[in-house]
Amino acid sequence: MHKKLDMKSTTRTVSPHKQVALVAHDHCKSELLRWVKEHRDALAHHQLFATGTTGNILSRETGLSITSLMSGPMGGDQQLGAMICEKKIDVLVFFWDPLSAVPHDPDVKALLRIAAVWNIPVAINRASANYLITSPMMTHEIDIEVPDYDKYLSERL
């Protein structure tokens, strides 16, 4: 068994206006598009980000304003992971494909890992995305627990 990192936590306040990342693998894009269309009004209250192909399709088909990063296999998952570390993403909706392999599987795993590290809520399918988007937390200021990075660093120096 590995020794658990002794990480203290602190609080991060998340605004009612969330920074939401939308991502789908190719076979799941039509499902994410259907979900985004159903929740268009709720999503329009938030600031939306997406990986390259997903974001372009979603904004073209819904008219929503979405900041599109690089396409996933070209680094988009890693860009989102970096944004999570920088507290620039509050919610991740990632319809990843459980039935097909992707070339950038390590990046997918890294994105899901860093979302867990920074205590970001993640929806991986329609059911979990429905729970997330209808939660009162989506439209209220909330406090979430996050790793106390400053303390972590000071103890290491």
Ligand SMILES: O=C(CO)COP(=O)(O)O
């Ligand atoms: O591959 C992805 C996530 O792992 C998504 O990338 P695209 O939105 O560019 O298809």
